[in-house]
Amino acid sequence: MAPVDNRPTVIIAGPPTSNGDLHVGHVAGPYVGGDVYARYLRATGRPVVWASCTDDMQTYVVTTAQRLGTTPEELVARSTESIRTTFEAMGISLDGFSPTDDGYRALVYDYVQRLYDAGKFRLRTVRLPWGERSQKFLVEGFVGGSCPTCLDDSRGGFCETCGHPIDFDGLIEPSSILDPGEPVSYREATILVLPMEEYRERLIEYHARRAGRWRPHVVTLMREVLAKPLPDYPITYPVEWGLPAPFAETPGQTINAWLEGMPASIYCTGWAQRHRGGNPPADDDAWRAGNDARAIVFMGFDPLYVWGLVHIAELMAHDGRYVLTDTLHVNEFYELEHEKFSTSKGHVVWARDLVAEVPRDVVRFYLCVSAPEHARTNFSRATLDKIAGERLVRPWNDLAGSLAKLCVEIGDAGPLPVSPESPAYAAAIVNRFASCYELDSFSLARAADLVVQYTGRLRARAAAALADDLDRDARRLRAGDLFLEVRALVSGASPILADLAARTDTPISFDADAYQVTTVAALALPGLDLRMAPAGPSEDN
Ligand SMILES: [Zn+2]
Numbered sequence: 001m002a003p004v005d006n007r008p009t010v011i012i013a014g015p016p017t018s019n020g021d022l023h024v025g026h027v028a029g030p031y032v033g034g035d036v037y038a039r040y041l042r043a044t045g046r047p048v049v050w051a052s053c054t055d056d057m058q059t060y061v062v063t064t065a066q067r068l069g070t071t072p073e074e075l076v077a078r079s080t081e082s083i084r085t086t087f088e089a090m091g092i093s094l095d096g097f098s099p100t101d102d103g104y105r106a107l108v109y110d111y112v113q114r115l116y117d118a119g120k121f122r123l124r125t126v127r128l129p130w131g132e133r134s135q136k137f138l139v140e141g142f143v144g145g146s147c148p149t150c151l152d153d154s155r156g157g158f159c160e161t162c163g164h165p166i167d168f169d170g171l172i173e174p175s176s177i178l179d180p181g182e183p184v185s186y187r188e189a190t191i192l193v194l195p196m197e198e199y200r201e202r203l204i205e206y207h208a209r210r211a212g213r214w215r216p217h218v219v220t221l222m223r224e225v226l227a228k229p230l231p232d233y234p235i236t237y238p239v240e241w242g243l244p245a246p247f248a249e250t251p252g253q254t255i256n257a258w259l260e261g262m263p264a265s266i267y268c269t270g271w272a273q274r275h276r277g278g279n280p281p282a283d284d285d286a287w288r289a290g291n292d293a294r295a296i297v298f299m300g301f302d303p304l305y306v307w308g309l310v311h312i313a314e315l316m317a318h319d320g321r322y323v324l325t326d327t328l329h330v331n332e333f334y335e336l337e338h339e340k341f342s343t344s345k346g347h348v349v350w351a352r353d354l355v356a357e358v359p360r361d362v363v364r365f366y367l368c369v370s371a372p373e374h375a376r377t378n379f380s381r382a383t384l385d386k387i388a389g390e391r392l393v394r395p396w397n398d399l400a401g402s403l404a405k406l407c408v409e410i411g412d413a414g415p416l417p418v419s420p421e422s423p424a425y426a427a428a429i430v431n432r433f434a435s436c437y438e439l440d441s442f443s444l445a446r447a448a449d450l451v452v453q454y455t456g457r458l459r460a461r462a463a464a465a466l467a468d469d470l471d472r473d474a475r476r477l478r479a480g481d482l483f484l485e486v487r488a489l490v491s492g493a494s495p496i497l498a499d500l501a502a503r504t505d506t507p508i509s510f511d512a513d514a515y516q517v518t519t520v521a522a523l524a525l526p527g528l529d530l531r532m533a534p535a536g537p538s539e540d541n
Helices: 024-043 059-068 072-089 102-117 196-210 216-226 257-275 304-317 351-357 360-369 381-410 422-437 444-467 472-493 498-503
Strands: 009-013 048-053 096-098 122-131 143-146 153-155 172-176 184-194 294-300 327-331 334-336 377-379
Touching: 009 024, 009 257, 024 048, 024 294, 024 327, 024 334, 024 351, 024 360, 024 377, 024 422, 024 444, 048 257, 059 072, 072 096, 072 351, 096 257, 102 257, 102 304, 172 184, 184 304, 196 216, 196 304, 216 304, 216 327, 257 304, 294 304, 304 327, 351 360, 360 381, 360 444, 360 498, 377 381, 381 444, 381 472, 422 444, 422 472, 444 472, 472 498
Parallel strands: 009 048, 009 294, 048 096, 294 327, 334 377
Antiparallel strands: 122 184, 143 153, 143 172
16 A cells, blocks of 8 residues: 555535435445545544535526526525435535535635736637527536537536537537527627636646546546647636626626636635634635645546646646645446436436435445446446345344354453454454555445455354354454454444444454454444334324
8 A cells, every 4th residue: 555645635525516406326426435535534533624515506507497497596595405414314424514605705706816816817709609589698508519529418618428628619509408499609708718728738747647546537538638729718608697707807797607616615625624613714724735735526527627627727827825636536427227317307316215215324335336436337226235135234234143142152241362363364354445445546346345255254254153162262262353353344344334333332443553452342243224224103192
């Protein structure tokens, strides 16, 4: 393993758009990933802030609100509350989930005004799709068409399929999303942009330094995009939904919602620090370069152009005020029964519904074991039952049952002796888990597989300890060895099986030295279920 990086860590999951609740596909990648990483860092005692917020100003809020027959404002309010409670229901242990409040807006305006005052933006006249009936510009989520790079269906801005940016007038056969039959032409608009080409050399160097430790698909996309001229990135748009742009050159325009991603990440970090009782001197303190934080973003592949190039160029344009994002931890799409999740088509499993039926530890295990790390993977309820039942729940409960029997046979509750070689085995277990949780080799799927592997090993050894004809001292020694490895297994599994670890009366540690012991206490291992226990009768009745 690489040497441990002890810099304070900021973990951000790409802020969810507040145009609906989170489905399993949303949660499976960035939120479970960020949560497992945050729980691991906390268990190792390293300083970490794990934060998120909502992305309210996206054009997708407007298009969804129209489909649902509501207002964008009402949709944002309802969705924000849904997302917050879904995070809680899933056990996503955010240090803070910040609101879109006055402090948020102040930080966004401070962030863009600094760039404006430093002369980082350029005024450009560009050709934008224009709705002939609505007499409005169609940008981002308001316009559909085909991607000029991969030809798949896309909205404006960038392509969700191939990840490439799409220039202002680049979509093939543009059409209106809000009014599908509307004739679409082009009109010129004068907007402020970030001239991305001015950052080319620094962006190439930034990505070259990281190419060895980032996932191959990320490295490939960045190389492809950087091999072509980088289009100017819109800072303002002539559309109504968004924060009003404060610049004299662009009257009546709004700030491109994607630009808010970086100041939103900075704001929710400071908010989370305060929420858990800290007192940062400024909302953006954690991201100031002087604090040398390690900023990690967990995200899906689709907006990688924005997070991997535009946001990095913005941070560079701040001329040393902020750290640059250290790592973009990117997952692929997660499908439902081998089709894309689609809220509008009702092809969806809501995360809150799933954890109302299946204990969330079991859900988290399955989302990890099937995580879309390098290619798209699939969620299926039947497969969840089969995989989680056969690989986790049954072996785990066999192990817990055998350990309980062993405790009865041993009879006393005193410390159990441990063989001289046993601490090394326990250390091997936590070291293997740590390798899956350290960022350069982070893998939810491999960590979940380790839970299966070590549960299987200990189940077999516990059964043997019961079956073998042993005298009392030999049985106590076998039990001591088992319980030491069980402690290591519970620690290793704790970022995924968080409730189970909290219910197990054992210290959580990834430090191999913590297992250098000569005795160990027996412990009662809680069981796991595939179904939530039915609610008991209310005491009022
Ligand atoms: Zn494409």
